Amino acid sequence: MSSQIRDLSEAPRVEPTRRPRRSGYYGAPGQGNSAHISIATAIVLFLIWLAITQMGLVKPLFLPSPLAVWNKFVIAMTDGVANSTLTEHAAASLGRVMGAFLLACLTAIPVGVLMGVNRVARGLFDPIIEFYRPLPPLAYLPLVIIWLGIDETMKISIIALGTLVPIYINTHAALRGIDRRYVELGQAVSLSRARFLRHVVFPASLPGFFTGLRLAVTHSWTALVVVETINATSGIGFMITQARIYGQTEVVLVGLVLYGALGFGSDAIVRLAERRALSWRSSIA
Numbered sequence: 001m002s003s004q005i006r007d008l009s010e011a012p013r014v015e016p017t018r019r020p021r022r023s024g025y026y027g028a029p030g031q032g033n034s035a036h037i038s039i040a041t042a043i044v045l046f047l048i049w050l051a052i053t054q055m056g057l058v059k060p061l062f063l064p065s066p067l068a069v070w071n072k073f074v075i076a077m078t079d080g081v082a083n084s085t086l087t088e089h090a091a092a093s094l095g096r097v098m099g100a101f102l103l104a105c106l107t108a109i110p111v112g113v114l115m116g117v118n119r120v121a122r123g124l125f126d127p128i129i130e131f132y133r134p135l136p137p138l139a140y141l142p143l144v145i146i147w148l149g150i151d152e153t154m155k156i157s158i159i160a161l162g163t164l165v166p167i168y169i170n171t172h173a174a175l176r177g178i179d180r181r182y183v184e185l186g187q188a189v190s191l192s193r194a195r196f197l198r199h200v201v202f203p204a205s206l207p208g209f210f211t212g213l214r215l216a217v218t219h220s221w222t223a224l225v226v227v228e229t230i231n232a233t234s235g236i237g238f239m240i241t242q243a244r245i246y247g248q249t250e251v252v253l254v255g256l257v258l259y260g261a262l263g264f265g266s267d268a269i270v271r272l273a274e275r276r277a278l279s280w281r282s283s284i285a
Contacts, residue, residue: 064250069257072250081251082242084234090258092234096152096227097220097266100159104216107160108167109209115168116175116205117197129168137162137223145230155227162223166215174208175201210274217270221263236262 046066052058053065060068076086084092111129114121137158144161148154182204186196228237236255243251 061247061249064253069250069253072248073254076239076251076254081248082239084239086239086254086258089234089236089239089255090262093224093228093236094262096155096159096235097224097262100156100163100223101216101220103156103160104164104167104220105213108164108212108216109171112168112171112212113175116172117201129165133165133169137226141226141230150231155230155232158227159220159223163216163220166219167209167212170208170212170215171205174205174211177208178204206277210270210277213270214267214274217266218263221259221266225259 049063050066053060053063064072072081073086075081078085080086080088082089111121111125115125116122140161141158144154144158148157178201182200186200191199224235225237225240228235229241232238232241236258240252240255243249243255
């Protein structure tokens with residue numbers, strides 16, 4: 001027994017295998033969390049803004065201090081500015097964007113799907129859309145005013161016209177760019193055309209579809225600035241226009257921050273829906 005114990009003690013130790021460390025390995029491109037970098041960047045920019053205004057390097061008319069902007073924000077929330085409170089202006093702008101975004105989705109998604117799966121529909125709609133696509137909203141704004149007037153219908157229509165293009169383009173491109181192997185797999189298992197579209201084509205095109213939605217959200221807030229300067233009595237764009245006329249730079253900055261916050265929130269909602277719908281897809285980000 002003692003000899004066996006001695007033999008075991010004299011046996012060579014087996015070192016645990018360690019995973020070789022590769023020099024110069026940084027992971028996949030874009031991998032890792034960058035939230036702390038974004039927060040640090042925002043803090044640095046805010047401190048630069050504060051230092052410039054406190055040292056008087058820029059006149060308050062051109063760049064007011066953060067405290068002046070905050071005080072104007074409080075006044076806009078409580079007493080109001082440009083005939084309405086800040087909440088009422090934000091609600092009016094948000095209502096226009098949501099209505100136009102829904103109208104654009106109901107129009108662009110069916111057209112993009114039809115053009116992606118049917119050559120006849122592609123031949124009918126492609127020349128019209130390709131002609132319309134490069135036109136800026138300001139170019140066809142006079143024509144829309146002549147047709148629809150200058151009420152809320154015109155405003156929502158202009159935003160929707162500027163929003164449907166990215167939805168259509170990305171939906172159509174995603175459908176046309178499906179991997180050929182998926183098509184061959186559907187043919188191998190003898191899927192009908194309806195089942196093939198439902199179980200293969202549409203799920204595979206969802207990433208491009210959500211990319212179009214994110215671009216459309218940005219375009220909708222951009223087009224909103226244009227329409228809220230025309231015969232508007234409420235909205236963030238109307239508030240900014242009135243502030244520009246009277247030289248209220250603090251109100252302009254409040255409106256810009258509110259535009260950015262609403263745009264960021266809208267994009268975050270779309271990204272959340274994208275993560276839920278595409279939970280099956282691996283990501284390197």
